Amino acid sequence: MIRVLIVDDHPALRAGLTTVLRAEPGLVVAGESAGGETLEPALRRCRPDVVLLDYHLPGEDGIQVCHRLKRTVLPPRVLLYSAHASPALAIPALVAGADGLVNKGVSALDLFEAIRLAARGDRRLPRISQALVADASSRVHIDDRPLLGMVIDGSTPAEAAETLGVELDQVNRRTQRLLGALRLEIPT
Amino acid sequence: MSPRAVLALAARLPGKGSDVRWLGLLLAARLLAAVFAVLLLLVSGLRDLEAELVVAALAWGMVSAAIIWWGTTIRSSPAWWVADGTVCLGLVVLSGDWRSPFYLLWLTALALPAVSVRLRRVPPLAVLASGSFLAVATAGGPVPGSLGPVASETLAIHLVLPAGLICGLAYAADALRRLDAERAQRERLAIEAERRRIAFELHDSAKQRVHAAHLLASSLRGGVDPSLEASLEQTVTELESASADMDTSVAELRSPLEGRPLADALRARADELALAGGVRITVRGHAPELPPLHLAHAFRVGAEALSNAIRHADASRIVVTLEQELGRFALRVTDDGKGLPATTRTGATGLLAMESRAATIGGRLTVGERAGARGTCVLLEIPIEKETTP
Numbered sequence: 001m002i003r004v005l006i007v008d009d010h011p012a013l014r015a016g017l018t019t020v021l022r023a024e025p026g027l028v029v030a031g032e033s034a035g036g037e038t039l040e041p042a043l044r045r046c047r048p049d050v051v052l053l054d055y056h057l058p059g060e061d062g063i064q065v066c067h068r069l070k071r072t073v074l075p076p077r078v079l080l081y082s083a084h085a086s087p088a089l090a091i092p093a094l095v096a097g098a099d100g101l102v103n104k105g106v107s108a109l110d111l112f113e114a115i116r117l118a119a120r121g122d123r124r125l126p127r128i129s130q131a132l133v134a135d136a137s138s139r140v141h142i143d144d145r146p147l148l149g150m151v152i153d154g155s156t157p158a159e160a161a162e163t164l165g166v167e168l169d170q171v172n173r174r175t176q177r178l179l180g181a182l183r184l185e186i187p188t
Numbered sequence: 189m190s191p192r193a194v195l196a197l198a199a200r201l202p203g204k205g206s207d208v209r210w211l212g213l214l215l216a217a218r219l220l221a222a223v224f225a226v227l228l229l230l231v232s233g234l235r236d237l238e239a240e241l242v243v244a245a246l247a248w249g250m251v252s253a254a255i256i257w258w259g260t261t262i263r264s265s266p267a268w269w270v271a272d273g274t275v276c277l278g279l280v281v282l283s284g285d286w287r288s289p290f291y292l293l294w295l296t297a298l299a300l301p302a303v304s305v306r307l308r309r310v311p312p313l314a315v316l317a318s319g320s321f322l323a324v325a326t327a328g329g330p331v332p333g334s335l336g337p338v339a340s341e342t343l344a345i346h347l348v349l350p351a352g353l354i355c356g357l358a359y360a361a362d363a364l365r366r367l368d369a370e371r372a373q374r375e376r377l378a379i380e381a382e383r384r385r386i387a388f389e390l391h392d393s394a395k396q397r398v399h400a401a402h403l404l405a406s407s408l409r410g411g412v413d414p415s416l417e418a419s420l421e422q423t424v425t426e427l428e429s430a431s432a433d434m435d436t437s438v439a440e441l442r443s444p445l446e447g448r449p450l451a452d453a454l455r456a457r458a459d460e461l462a463l464a465g466g467v468r469i470t471v472r473g474h475a476p477e478l479p480p481l482h483l484a485h486a487f488r489v490g491a492e493a494l495s496n497a498i499r500h501a502d503a504s505r506i507v508v509t510l511e512q513e514l515g516r517f518a519l520r521v522t523d524d525g526k527g528l529p530a531t532t533r534t535g536a537t538g539l540l541a542m543e544s545r546a547a548t549i550g551g552r553l554t555v556g557e558r559a560g561a562r563g564t565c566v567l568l569e570i571p572i573e574k575e576t577t578p
Contacts, residue, residue: 016400108407
């Protein structure tokens with residue numbers, strides 16, 4: 001059984017997702033949250049295997065929430081669920097440690113598949129083009145470029161900390177700065 | 189001229205109603221001044237030459253009124269202001285006394301320049317008007333000072349009045365202009381905010397519901413009676429199209445300019461495109477004041493032309509020029525690429541979309557070969573609505 005937590009600020013979509021996921025054998029909806037302050041209690045209560053996380057959340061965006069979730073002890077798998085199929089989202093998702101990026105327009109079967117893959121530990125993100133990397137590195141501080149390169153190459157924060165010769169805490173802080181610089185102005 | 193007659197005429201004239209009312213008022217004042225001057229002359233008894241003067245004053249009053257009313261371009265030209273002022277002062281000189289009632293006619297000649305010139309040119313204009321009357325008084329009539337203190341006071345009033353009139357009218361006209369500009373700006377912002385709100389609603393509410401419905405419908409695939417499978421498939425397809433349509437609408441609703449001038453927005457787009465490398469894009473000139481919708485469409489046409497030049501024409505150098513010429517705004521995108529294909533691809537939707545955008549705003553799109561060199565030139569022309577000045 002894969003325990004899924006749905007995080008989306010829109011009730012209609014939460015209801016739809018709950019209905020669809022409940023009907024699928026092997027998946028169970030452990031809880032749902034509208035994001036913001038309701039997220040922490042929901043996480044503690046249902047200890048999900050996979051968090052299906054909306055990109056557009058009130059206040060903090062999905063990328064920031066993802067990065068925070070991934071820094072906890074025993075982090076859940078996180079699938080970013082976005083209404084925008086923008087490939088530009090791939091790099092921020094990667095940096096934030098997301099396990100997958102799913103477009104809200106995909107069919108139910110594809111969504112189930114993505115959840116199963118994430119639960120198994122398969123990290124699937126869209127291919128990152130040369131142009132995207134060029135754009136991303138032009139936007140981040142020159143000191144953060146090595147870190148960005150390592151993350152895109154697939155290094156874990158711990159490996160990055162060792163290579164750069166700094167504490168893990170500092171890598172986390174710099175990752176946060178990276179995310180701030182890479183923040184996308186996606187129309188809402 | 190009765191107010192009703194003025195309004196009836198206003199309906200047949202181009203320009204704003206308030207402009208026409210103001211013009212009617214000005215002409216009424218001018219004719220009144222001419223008639224008043226003539227009556228004064230008649231009452232005081234005609235001496236030699238004054239019969240001709242009466243005829244000249246009446247004739248000039250009518251002719252100038254006609255010119256001001258119908259000559260839209262003439263009435264805003266400085267040459268006309270000078271000519272009108274000179275004729276009126278001439279009448280004052282001919283009447284042999286600077287205290288002549290034709291002075292009133294001359295005062296009405298000052299109104300048009302006063303409301304038309306820029307505020308910083310108003311003080312020199314006022315000084316010029318008072319100065320020229322002082323010259324006329326000194327040269328033409330009984331020399332000031334020779335008539336005693338009462339006449340000196342009259343002269344002082346005659347000199348202060350034109351300056352005061354010019355300053356007052358100019359100030360009022362400037363205040364109106366600023367008010368107009370501010371209102372236009374506020375309207376633009378309000379429209380922008382409303383479009384943003386609709387886009388937000390569409391994206392945040394309607395589209396999420398469509399996603400939910402799509403998800404529910406797609407989860408039924410393979411689980412329903414085979415006879416229903418086809419309609420289920422159709423439902424899923426329709427929902428997918430609805431979601432795509434909403435994306436398009438949201439993109440259309442969000443003004444691409446975000447409050448920036450057109451040239452800056454195009455420059456930003458050019459920088460984004462140039463990131464891909466290998467192409468140099470220059471943006472020259474700037475756009476005149478145009479309605480926001482026109483600017484948004486012009487931007488999309490320009491952006492599409494840019495990406496076409498990069499994607500299909502392999503251009504290495506692209507020049508975007510924004511020009512204002514004779515009642516129209518021209519946006520030109522010229523590249524040095526391999527030019528247009530001999531036959532237009534079927535389904536060249538980009539080009540069709542650009543043409544329909546141009547048509548939407550009453551403009552014209554011309555896509556052709558670059559004059560005298562290799563490459564393509566895309567030209568968008570938009571007519572500029574001419575502002576009428578009183």
